[in-house]
Amino acid sequence: MLKVGIIGTGVIFNLNVLGYLNNPDVEITCLCNRTIEKTKEKIKKFNLNESIPIYSDYKEMIDKQDLDILEILLPHHLHAEATIYAAKKGIKGISVQKPMALSLEEANSMINACKKSGSILSIYENFVFDPHIQKAKELIDQDYIGDPSSIRIKIAMGAKGGWDVPQSADKWRMDPNQVGGSKKGSPVLFDNGWHAFTLGWWVFGEKIDKVFAWTDNYKGIDAPAYVMWKYKESREHVVPQYGNMEFALMPELMIPSNYYNSDEFIEIIASRGLMRINQGTSMGNKMSNSEIFPPIIIIRDGKVETYSEFEKDWKYSFINATKHFIEVVKGKAEPILSGEQAKYVLKFNLAAIKSAELGKEVYLDEA
Structure with missing residues (x-):
C-alpha cells in the first residue's frame, strides 16, 4: 500500500x-497545514483516520514520514522549493498543483532534482x-470531425455562486511575488488560465509557434484578457492551425x-465538422442536465449529434486525475503532464503574459 502525504488542506x-x-492501493498517512484546527476539521469531514499526524512544517513531515506519494497544494x-526538498528525500511520486513554478529556471530545477x-x-x-473532455479528445484523435x-x-467568471472562499485564503494570489506571472501579478492568466493553456496544447497535441495577448485590469486582477496563438505549421495539416482564449x-x-463561480466553454473547428464542449468547473449544476445544453455537441455531415452520458460533476476530473497518478507511481501509466510537458505549458503561459506586457x-x- 502506497503511503500518501498532503501539504496544504485549503479549499482545493x-x-x-x-x-x-476508499482506495485499497493507498493510505493517507499525514497532512501538513499551518492551521492545525482547520486540518482537524478536514479529517472529520472526509472521515480520515483521526490519529493521522498533522504537521505545520512540510519539511518536518517529509523528514519524519516514510512517504511514497506527496501532494503539494x-x-x-513554494512549488519549486517543496518539490526539490521532496526529491532530495527520495519520495517516489511527487504531484504538484498547477502552475508548475514561477519561472522556467525553477521548472528546470524541479525536473533536474527529480531526475x-x-x-x-x-x-x-x-x-x-474530465470525462466529457476526454471523450472529445478521443473523437478528435479518431479524426471524427476531420483535421x-x-x-x-x-x-x-461570475461574481456570485459557488464556494464561499474566504478572502484570507486568496490573499496570497494578490501578491505578485507569490502568485507569479507579470510584474503586477497574474491571478487570472497564470493561475486559472493554466487550465486553458494546457488544453490549448493538449487537445491538438501540437507545438505553439507564436502568441499575442491583451490583458486589462479590473479591481486588481488581470482581466478581461484575450490570448491568441498560432501552432507550428506542418504538412500534416492542410489548413494552418490557430487558437484563442478569452x-x-x-x-x-x-x-x-x-x-468556483466560473465555467468554461470550448469550440473546435475541423475540416469536416464543428465541436462544442460545454462546461468545466460548474459541471454538475442545473445547466448540466438540460437537454438543450449537452456536454458535447457535434455538427457533422449536415447533422447535429450530442453526447450526454457522462458523470456530470467536476469532482470526477479530480478523482480520475488522482487515480491516474497512483497508477503512474505503481509503474502502470505515464504522467499526462510530466515535468518536461508542464514546462512547455509554463513557457506558453509566460509567453502570453510577456506579449501582453510588451504589446x-x-x-x-x-521566449
Missing part, C-alpha cells in the same frame, strides 16, 4: 483528496481527466456552481 484539498479515499512560489533522485514528477491538471484548424476556449468578467452574473507577438522559441 476538498477535491484533490477524493481520489485517495501550496501557493505557487537525479529518480522521483516521478507530475503537475496536477484535472481538466484533461482540426481552430480552438476557442472561453472562461466565464477570460470574460461578468460582475453581476450568478453562476450556480458546486465549486507585441512573442515566439515561443525565443
Whole structure:
C-alpha cells in the first residue's frame, strides 16, 4: 500500500483528496497545514483516520514520514522549493498543483532534482481527466470531425455562486511575488488560465509557434484578457492551425456552481465538422442536465449529434486525475503532464503574459 502525504488542506484539498479515499492501493498517512484546527476539521469531514499526524512544517513531515506519494497544494512560489526538498528525500511520486513554478529556471530545477533522485514528477491538471473532455479528445484523435484548424476556449467568471472562499485564503494570489506571472501579478492568466493553456496544447497535441495577448485590469486582477496563438505549421495539416482564449468578467452574473463561480466553454473547428464542449468547473449544476445544453455537441455531415452520458460533476476530473497518478507511481501509466510537458505549458503561459506586457507577438522559441 502506497503511503500518501498532503501539504496544504485549503479549499482545493476538498477535491484533490477524493481520489485517495476508499482506495485499497493507498493510505493517507499525514497532512501538513499551518492551521492545525482547520486540518482537524478536514479529517472529520472526509472521515480520515483521526490519529493521522498533522504537521505545520512540510519539511518536518517529509523528514519524519516514510512517504511514497506527496501532494503539494501550496501557493505557487513554494512549488519549486517543496518539490526539490521532496526529491532530495527520495519520495517516489511527487504531484504538484498547477502552475508548475514561477519561472522556467525553477521548472528546470524541479525536473533536474527529480531526475537525479529518480522521483516521478507530475503537475496536477484535472481538466484533461474530465470525462466529457476526454471523450472529445478521443473523437478528435479518431479524426471524427476531420483535421482540426481552430480552438476557442472561453472562461466565464461570475461574481456570485459557488464556494464561499474566504478572502484570507486568496490573499496570497494578490501578491505578485507569490502568485507569479507579470510584474503586477497574474491571478487570472497564470493561475486559472493554466487550465486553458494546457488544453490549448493538449487537445491538438501540437507545438505553439507564436502568441499575442491583451490583458486589462479590473479591481486588481488581470482581466478581461484575450490570448491568441498560432501552432507550428506542418504538412500534416492542410489548413494552418490557430487558437484563442478569452477570460470574460461578468460582475453581476450568478453562476450556480458546486465549486468556483466560473465555467468554461470550448469550440473546435475541423475540416469536416464543428465541436462544442460545454462546461468545466460548474459541471454538475442545473445547466448540466438540460437537454438543450449537452456536454458535447457535434455538427457533422449536415447533422447535429450530442453526447450526454457522462458523470456530470467536476469532482470526477479530480478523482480520475488522482487515480491516474497512483497508477503512474505503481509503474502502470505515464504522467499526462510530466515535468518536461508542464514546462512547455509554463513557457506558453509566460509567453502570453510577456506579449501582453510588451504589446507585441512573442515566439515561443525565443521566449
